[in-house]
Amino acid sequence: MTTSVLSSAQHNAIHQATADAVGLPAQSYTSAGWMRSERDRVFSPTWTAIGYVHNLPLASATPVELMGLPLLMVKDPTGTVRVFHNVCRHRGRQLVDEACELQGSIRCPYHSWTYHFDGSLSGTPNIGGHGIHHLEGFDPEVHGLFPVRSAVWMELLFVNLSADAPSFDEHIAPLEARWTKFTGAGDLSCARPVNDGGWMEMEARANWKLLVENYCESYHLPWVHPGLNRYSRIEDHYSILAGDWGAGQGTTVFDFSEQVGIDLPVFENWPETEKKVAEYIALFPNVLLGLQVDHFYAVVLLPVAVDRTVEQLQIYYVGDETLTERYAKARRVLLDGWREVFVEDIDPVEGMQRGRASSAFDGGAFSPVLDTGTHHFHKWVASRLADN
Ligand code: FES
Numbered sequence: 001m002t003t004s005v006l007s008s009a010q011h012n013a014i015h016q017a018t019a020d021a022v023g024l025p026a027q028s029y030t031s032a033g034w035m036r037s038e039r040d041r042v043f044s045p046t047w048t049a050i051g052y053v054h055n056l057p058l059a060s061a062t063p064v065e066l067m068g069l070p071l072l073m074v075k076d077p078t079g080t081v082r083v084f085h086n087v088c089r090h091r092g093r094q095l096v097d098e099a100c101e102l103q104g105s106i107r108c109p110y111h112s113w114t115y116h117f118d119g120s121l122s123g124t125p126n127i128g129g130h131g132i133h134h135l136e137g138f139d140p141e142v143h144g145l146f147p148v149r150s151a152v153w154m155e156l157l158f159v160n161l162s163a164d165a166p167s168f169d170e171h172i173a174p175l176e177a178r179w180t181k182f183t184g185a186g187d188l189s190c191a192r193p194v195n196d197g198g199w200m201e202m203e204a205r206a207n208w209k210l211l212v213e214n215y216c217e218s219y220h221l222p223w224v225h226p227g228l229n230r231y232s233r234i235e236d237h238y239s240i241l242a243g244d245w246g247a248g249q250g251t252t253v254f255d256f257s258e259q260v261g262i263d264l265p266v267f268e269n270w271p272e273t274e275k276k277v278a279e280y281i282a283l284f285p286n287v288l289l290g291l292q293v294d295h296f297y298a299v300v301l302l303p304v305a306v307d308r309t310v311e312q313l314q315i316y317y318v319g320d321e322t323l324t325e326r327y328a329k330a331r332r333v334l335l336d337g338w339r340e341v342f343v344e345d346i347d348p349v350e351g352m353q354r355g356r357a358s359s360a361f362d363g364g365a366f367s368p369v370l371d372t373g374t375h376h377f378h379k380w381v382a383s384r385l386a387d388n
């Protein structure tokens with residue numbers, strides 16, 4: 001099976017370069033200043049996930065912080081989601097401190113300026129003195145909330161802070177093209193998220209990059225995931241180096257559902273001969289995706305500090321019926337299976353974070369065979385820091 005987007009000659013070149021390479025410096029995992037540079041140069045110019053939209057209530061505002069940058073997700077009464085900088089246009093108070101449902105507008109708690117769901121300024125009480133709510137020469141039209149370019153894909157909410165990245169459709173097209181061979185054109189969208197047996201949140205005391213790196217390789221499988229490794233072994237995996245948008249790995253023998261005796265609806269167009277193929281791709285910079293014949297999942301990595309990352313896992317099941325009570329037990333079994341794997345990954349990434357306090361660490365070394373995905377990701381980060 002041809003599983004990589006690269007030719008074998010390109011692979012050989014990558015293997016050699018990987019063997020000779022060193023990784024990113026320890027400082028890039030421990031310095032708050034470095035993380036700020038990553039936000040501006042690595043995250044800002046591309047599409048970064050900040051959460052999911054399906055769990056946001058209608059008429060609500062939900063603050064989220066992206067590497068210290070306060071943002072606000074607003075869902076209007078019709079279900080449209082917009083993102084704004086979470087800062088009031090008056091004197092710059094953070095506009096919303098906690099997730100809340102809205103009674104018709106967003107109100108700043110300081111002097112009660114109000115904004116419509118679309119961010120436009122709707123009220124400026126007493127701006128002209130007591131009882132005078134309008135002011136000549138002050139144009140509310142140019143004092144709306146600062147919008148952030150956003151897009152929704154598979155209920156994931158992405159932002160492009162720089163506002164000049166290629167369209168999100170263009171951004172996601174290579175991934176969709178890759179997975180069309182499994183799901184058929186457009187069929188990923190028949191996968192549905194559900195909370196009961198599908199949602200999990202964790203926190204790792206580790207830099208966000210360590211979670212991406214760990215996801216890009218199967219090298220650690222025998223020692224970190226002995227359960228998983230019993231049926232999907234290290235030798236059943238292949239690397240995925242996906243140009244400038246991702247890296248990861250795939251397996252040819254993922255059959256968790258069969259192993260634990262659950263029966264979930266599958267993607268209809270999935271080729272019969274590849275039923276056990278599953279792929280795990282880190283969509284740069286901060287989304288981990290997994291695709292199996294009977295479910296899809298996404299993990300949003302929210303870097304809350306240079307050494308702390310929140311992980312939000314959402315599993316999506318195939319078709320509406322899988323969301324019913326009939327499949328509740330199977331969903332919980334599947335979620336528990338993934339919980340075990342993701343919890344097992346916490347210890348090594350936290351250990352790598354602790355290791356980066358060592359003054360002797362020099363970036364480390366890569367296996368030219370099993371660390372190619374990690375190396376690919378390092379090169380991507382380094383090129384962004386150098387280019388922008
Ligand atoms: S800072 Fe928001 S109303 Fe004054």
Ligand SMILES: [Fe+2]
Nearest residue numbers: 214224225345
């Ligand atoms: Fe792992």
